[in-house]
Amino acid sequence: MTEKKRNPDWTRDEHLVALDYYIDNRDDYFSPTSAGVEELAANISRVAKVLGLTGLDTFRNPSGVSMKLLNFRSRDPQHDTKGLPQGNKLEQILWDEFAEDPVALKKMVENILNVTSAAMANGVPVLPDDDATEASEGQLLTRLHRYRERNAAIVKRKKASFFRKHGHLCCEARGFDFLKVYGERGAGFIECHHTKPVSELNAGETTKLADLVLLCANCHRMVHVARPWWTLEELFASINQDEES
Numbered sequence: 001m002t003e004k005k006r007n008p009d010w011t012r013d014e015h016l017v018a019l020d021y022y023i024d025n026r027d028d029y030f031s032p033t034s035a036g037v038e039e040l041a042a043n044i045s046r047v048a049k050v051l052g053l054t055g056l057d058t059f060r061n062p063s064g065v066s067m068k069l070l071n072f073r074s075r076d077p078q079h080d081t082k083g084l085p086q087g088n089k090l091e092q093i094l095w096d097e098f099a100e101d102p103v104a105l106k107k108m109v110e111n112i113l114n115v116t117s118a119a120m121a122n123g124v125p126v127l128p129d130d131d132a133t134e135a136s137e138g139q140l141l142t143r144l145h146r147y148r149e150r151n152a153a154i155v156k157r158k159k160a161s162f163f164r165k166h167g168h169l170c171c172e173a174r175g176f177d178f179l180k181v182y183g184e185r186g187a188g189f190i191e192c193h194h195t196k197p198v199s200e201l202n203a204g205e206t207t208k209l210a211d212l213v214l215l216c217a218n219c220h221r222m223v224h225v226a227r228p229w230w231t232l233e234e235l236f237a238s239i240n241q242d243e244e245s
């Protein structure tokens with residue numbers, strides 16, 4: 001018996017690119033032969049390719065993309081025509097998260113497409129065994145964030161600059177000092193977190209020392225363990241002062 005083949009599910013990244021187009025063209029019929037839908041399908045195919053997805057001949061073709069746009073229409077409270085209601089849950093989640101702020105969505109999608117172009121030109125940074133939950137903003141910007149904060153050269157400079165100022169290394173949220181707790185083995189150990197909002201990350205920028213904050217492994221994990229990722233303010237506010245060691 002041959003297994004029935006199907007195309008892989010749409011990622012957050014691809015949905016966001018489609019949602020941005022939907023909002024710009026809310027009253028369109030989204031004909032698969034229109035120039036706009038064809039161009040959108042080409043963009044989404046590039047994003048999917050960079051994410052390592054492949055599929056059948058119908059993979060992210062204009063008909064499929066047109067259906068996705070009509071799925072979004074069925075989530076659109078401003079629209080009386082029904083669209084195609086048999087979509088997936090992620091459409092509603094992303095609609096609720098992003099449709100209210102189309103300007104921010106557009107900027108984010110521009111960044112996703114920029115990162116896609118850069119990745120097609122230079123190869124995507126692959127980070128295996130990453131325990132971070134994918135950010136609300138999708139896999140490509142997640143990878144860029146994780147890549148930036150693990151860049152050995154800038155991390156080294158950040159630690160050196162912090163050490164010069166404070167005379168030791170510690171978590172900027174809780175003060176946890178690995179050297180103090182674990183002895184020599186913890187000397188020089190601390191993680192770096194990139195504080196720039198993920199939606200604003202773009203290819204080709206260099207990380208500034210001011211973009212980074214030192215966090216212990218626990219705090220850093222808590223930032224990335226669920227969606228949406230915590231901002232620094234949310235991390236600081238979450239810490240129960242009584243529990244502080």
Ligand SMILES: [Zn+2]
Pocket residue numbers: 149192193194220223224
């Ligand atoms: Zn981080």
Ligand SMILES: [Zn+2]
Pocket residue numbers: 171172173174175176215216217218219220
């Ligand atoms: Zn910490």
